[in-house]
Amino acid sequence: LIACTDSEKKTVIVAEDPSDKKYPVVIATWDVKESTAAAWQSLKEGKSALQAVIDGCAVEEANADGQSVGVGGLPDRDGRVTLDACVMNEHGDYGAVLCMENIMHPIAVAKMVMEDTPHVILAGVGAEQFAVSQGFKRENLLTEASKSGWEAWKKTAEYKPIINIENHDTIGMLAMDKNGVISGGCTTSGLAFKMAGRVGDSAIIGAGLFVDNEVGACTATGLGEEVLKTVGSYLVVELMRQGKSPQEACKEAVMRIVNKSKNYKDFQVAYIAMNKKGETGAYSIHDGFVATVYRDGKNTTEVPESYNSL
Numbered sequence: 001l002i003a004c005t006d007s008e009k010k011t012v013i014v015a016e017d018p019s020d021k022k023y024p025v026v027i028a029t030w031d032v033k034e035s036t037a038a039a040w041q042s043l044k045e046g047k048s049a050l051q052a053v054i055d056g057c058a059v060e061e062a063n064a065d066g067q068s069v070g071v072g073g074l075p076d077r078d079g080r081v082t083l084d085a086c087v088m089n090e091h092g093d094y095g096a097v098l099c100m101e102n103i104m105h106p107i108a109v110a111k112m113v114m115e116d117t118p119h120v121i122l123a124g125v126g127a128e129q130f131a132v133s134q135g136f137k138r139e140n141l142l143t144e145a146s147k148s149g150w151e152a153w154k155k156t157a158e159y160k161p162i163i164n165i166e167n168h169d170t171i172g173m174l175a176m177d178k179n180g181v182i183s184g185g186c187t188t189s190g191l192a193f194k195m196a197g198r199v200g201d202s203a204i205i206g207a208g209l210f211v212d213n214e215v216g217a218c219t220a221t222g223l224g225e226e227v228l229k230t231v232g233s234y235l236v237v238e239l240m241r242q243g244k245s246p247q248e249a250c251k252e253a254v255m256r257i258v259n260k261s262k263n264y265k266d267f268q269v270a271y272i273a274m275n276k277k278g279e280t281g282a283y284s285i286h287d288g289f290v291a292t293v294y295r296d297g298k299n300t301t302e303v304p305e306s307y308n309s310l
């Protein structure tokens with residue numbers, strides 16, 4: 001905003017300073033340049049911020065090499081790939097699927113839950129049935145690589161609710177179009193070898209994702225249980241509402257977890273956020289987290305500050 005003086009020499013805010021605008025912009029968790037490029041392309045074609053997020057996330061969902069999202073996701077301890085995903089648009093509308101099997105693009109299903117049902121969350125078999133009724137194909141999401149990972153894990157079957165801090169690509173994405181409209185989404189196969197039925201933060205409003213078009217948006221990655229307990233993404237947006245920058249807000253939300261969890265050394269949590277100007281920020285507990293930002297036609301990997309250098 002620009003401050004000017006009116007005829008009575010009182011300072012008034014008259015207009016947005018165009019040089020303040022840092023959008024359109026797309027930011028996503030981890031090194032996912034193809035996804036941010038797809039989202040950017042959609043924005044360029046004039047699609048909505050929501051559609052850009054869905055198009056961007058779909059790239060990772062379809063990538064069989066990524067072992068924490070969509071096809072190729074590591075299964076639960078019973079060998080089932082179960083997916084969580086959600087979206088939020090600029091009106092604060094929300095849709096999610098939890099623990100859904102056999103459908104490659106849960107984020108697109110989440111959008112349909114938001115737009116075409118009277119509900120906001122569908123889980124398990126109901127989510128899958130709804131997806132099929134909307135024309136999605138049932139397919140096997142367990143790749144040979146993920147199956148052998150699971151078989152190797154079964155030899156010890158040690159349940160470690162610990163996220164390997166270097167090896168995750170749950171994709172959380174926030175996009176702001178050229179008019180400053182924000183939407184977001186998050187999609188994951190969740191914690192590898194989790195208990196059957198386990199749901200993480202990624203698809204839960206306020207935890208893995210929160211969008212308030214008046215203020216900004218945030219999404220999370222890492223150990224979902226910790227993000228859920230601190231309602232992390234909602235917290236980040238509320239901190240930005242109080243005047244913190246995206247980076248400061250992400251840092252404070254991470255510090256809430258660090259200060260509460262004695263074993264923070266054993267898991268990773270990272271937040272990425274954007275505010276209404278399109279400024280972005282990120283912060284993680286440990287080194288090893290990166291964010292991908294597409295702005296001004298440039299697709300870059302950013303290494304945010306973290307609390308603990310390994």
Ligand code: SD4
Pocket residue numbers: 068163168169170188189190191199200201202220221222223224225
């Ligand atoms: C979960 N937050 O299900 C997800 C996992 C994740 O990078 O982000 N992995 O807890």
